[in-house]
Each structure stands twice: as C-alpha cells, then as structure tokens.
Amino acid sequence: MLQTVIAMAAAGAEGVAASPFVSLAYLVAGVLFILALRGLSSPASSRRGNRMGMAGMAIAVATTLYTHDVISLPEIVGAIAIGGAIGFVIARKIAMTAMPQLVAAFHSLVGLAAVLVGAAAFLNPGAFGILDALTGEIHAASRIELGLGVAIGAITFSGSVIAFLKLNGNMSGKPIMLPARHLINLGTLAAILGLIAYFVTDQSPWIFWTVTALSFIIGFLLIIPIGGADMPVVVSMLNSYSGWAAAAMGFTLGNTAMIITGALVGSSGAILSYIMCRAMNRSFLSVIAGGFGAEAASSGGGADAIDRPYKRGSAEDAAFLMKQADSVIIVPGYGMAVSQAQHALREMGDLLKQEGVKVKYAIHPVAGRMPGHMNVLLAEAAVPYDEVFELEDINGEFGQADVAFVIGANDVTNPAAKTDKTSPIYGMPILDVANAKSVLFVKRSMGGAGYAGVDNEVFYMDNTMMLLADAKKMVEEIVKGLAH
C-alpha cells in the first residue's frame, strides 16, 4: 500500500507540484508518526510502532525528492549516506548509561538543522514558494514563521549543547549564576520577539541574522543556571522545542507531515516536562529560573546532623538479611547508573528469587537524568519489565516488604519531603522506603547528601543499615555472599 501511495505521489508530481496526491503522501507520513508514538503504550507493540515511524520518514523523504526538480541528487544521496552512517554507528556503540547525553546531542542537531533550513529559505525564498508574486518579497506570514522557526531552532541548538556538556561531565553540573540573569534573559527574549515583529515590515538580512544570533545566545543563557538534577526537565523541554521548531518550518513549507510531527513532538516534550515537574513538586518556572541546589547546599538540615549515629553493615550482613526476607523492593537511582551496577543488581535479584524471595523494582519518575532512564538500564540488564513498578503502583507495598534496597537514590526516599516544610524538596512525592521492615541503603559515603543538599532521616533510623561503598562493588559483594 505504501508503494502505491508513493507511486501516486510520483504520478501527481509530473503534473503540478501541488497535486492532492502529494499532500496525501505527507498526510500518510504524519499518521504513521502518530502510530509510532501510539505503539509505545506498551512494550509489546512498541517495536511495530518504531517501524511505522521509519516508514513514515521514508515516505516523507521519497515524496519530497519525487516532487522537486532535483538537480543535485548525487550530493543529496551522499549527504544522507554520510549522516546516516554516522547516526547508525553512534546508535550501535552508545552505552545505555549515556542515553541522556545522546538524546541531548540529537536535540541539538534538530535545532541546528532547523536554523540551516530557515536560513536557506531566507536566502532562496523562491524554492520554498514563499515569495509574494506582486512585490517579490517574502510573504508577511512566512516571515513570522521563519523568524520563530529559526529562533526556536537556535535556542534548541545552543541549549542542548549546554545540556549535553553538563550531562556528559564536560561541564560542571552546578548551576552557573550570572548577576541580573533574569533581566538579561527577559531583555534578550523581548529583543528577539521585537525584531521578529519588525521583520514583518522590513525583510533586511541584518534583522534575520540578529534574531538568529540572539537566539543562540539566549539558549546558552537559559540552560547554564540549571543544575544537573533538573536535567530531566531540561531534556524534555528541549525535546519539546525541537518539535515546535519543526512545526514552524512546516508552516513555512505548508507541509502536513512536518506540522503533525512538530505538534506531536512539541506536546510530547511538554507533557514529559510536566510529569517531571510534578514528580519534584516544583513549578516549571522555578526549574527554568534555575539555581536549584546552589543555595540549598549552604542552608538547611546538613550542618546540625553531621555526627549523628547510624548503623553500618557489610555485604555479608545485607546478603543474610535479604536471604531471610519474603519480599525485597529494590529502589534504583542515578548512583546505580553512574557506577553501572544494573547487571550486578539483576544477578542479585536472580539469586534472591532462587531463594524464594519476591523481588520487585520501584522507580521514581525523576530517578536518573531523563524520563524513564532507570527503566532502560534495568531492561538492558534483562530485568523483566513486569517486575518494574512506578511510584503510584508500588508505594503502598513498602509496608508489607521485608527489605527496601535503596541503591544510588536519595532525595526520592527522603521523608523530609513530607514532614519538613522548610526543606527544598518539601511536597515532592517520595518512595516510602522507611515503611519497610528493614532498609538497606547503598551509598558511597555519609558525606555528600543528595542533590538537593538535604540530610535524609532514613540514614539514622533503627531499622536502616548503611552499606557504604561504590554501588557496583557493594552489589557484587552481596552476590558473592548470596552464592554460598
């Protein structure tokens, strides 16, 4: 059926470029993209969905090539081959723990591509069909679309580059706070919007290029004050922007596939940002304003709690405790990703299951550095996805669990979120690990509280045993302890 559509589109192209079959082909591509996302409603249908996305992309590209007098086909094929080969190799080689920075890097490419397409449309408006036949100038509406598209694309690019550098560790995750940054940011944004409005009356190149340059700068300024743990929101937000940039270009070209995709990706990123913010009980604006974690470290509960007594255990103690348990709930966090402990953790889970222990995994929505980060890592380690539960689905079960095994998570288990109104994480939904009969808390050291810089009451409870070591080494020790 797909071939028929392409053939129809091709046949249509021989007549006029605006043949209904061409529009139809782009519509089919758009619908296939919707189905690609629909497939992700369950792991079982997800791969079929991904194939539909590929088919949609193939249709969109084929239709475009068929309907234009392509004078540079070899160069275009070469460009696709080069880009495709690079993308394919990266996708094969990338470690699953590096997925957040990979996604950020990919976002930056979409943003830059949008800027380049916008610039090309500005330089050669005739090719894009946005010239006014009477005046020989670009349509007023197209100028707004071009301005917005380039601005959003440039913000996506420079913002994603900063997000990539922070996630990849090339740049400190600490917020970088410029004085009067809100004033600078608002001023720059106002200047961009003002210039786009002025662009409607005057299509001088300097306006176009100034908008582009200012947008690169604002993208950079917007992300530098945002700390590492707020990156899930930032990555989702940039995901959303890359969609809006594609949609703006779709308006310029009057292309259904681009508009539908832009709207899908735009809302997808926006919803993910919302879910992340809700899971931290923070407003989107407070995340965007940045600086979280910078002030918190110097104030709050940290100082008075340094010498409180806590129980420290060994791997053998932990192995013994879990062997005796009926049920164990494992709570993974970013620390598990950092030390790559997921494979050892699955081995531990398998050994416990052999002993007849019920093993489940509990995942907080903001665990890790991007939405769903922990799920992918556990899936990589071959943990079956029906043993992995979301916060709302498992939180009631901690009361019946014998052991809560917290590995590399901290703030998402901190009861201060419920009890301490002065805490920076107050109001954040948490995993109630404290309700379990015993808590095993794997942590590198007692210093260095969680990202929010708040001390965690759970460390000092009578039923908590602190396992102070690198997460992976500790789990491997426990596995040894369980094996004999």
Next chain:
Amino acid sequence: MDFISILSIFVLACFVGYYVVWSVTPALHTPLMAVTNAISSVIIVGALVASAEAGSAAAKYLGLLAVVLASVNIFGGFAVTERMLAMYKKKERK
C-alpha cells in the same frame, strides 16, 4: 494551503499528541524521547527542498549540511530506539 487549514491541522495534531503521549507507559519514556527525536528530523524535508532547488548556491550548501545533520538523527534515532525496545522483555514463563 491557506493559513487557516494549516493552523487547523496543527491544533488538531496538538490534541492528538496530548492524548497519545499520555497513553505512553512511563517505562518507555526514554524510547519516547529517542523516537520523537528521530521523527522531528522530518525537518529533512525542508533541507531537501533547499538542496534540490536551483537559485542560491549558499542555500543549497546550507540545505545539504542540514540533510547530513537530520540524517544522523533519523538513522541514529530510529536505530537507538530499536535497540532499546529490543531489550524490554517480559518474565519468562516456566
């Protein structure tokens, strides 16, 4: 297409996006980001137009560069999504 038809498609697609994305299971949020990344590279359509049409050499080379970038994303995005999705397995029934 006139502006209002395009706007209608856009607004309706936003609603479709809203409902479709809420139905995505949280366990697949990372693949969701990877695949939305791949499909937002449909911007390659604009890049192809720029590199295919005569008129401006500068526009053509900007277009070709955009084709390279978007292709990295398309192939990389779909391939990495495929790789991730292949890892999600159900419990083996014994």
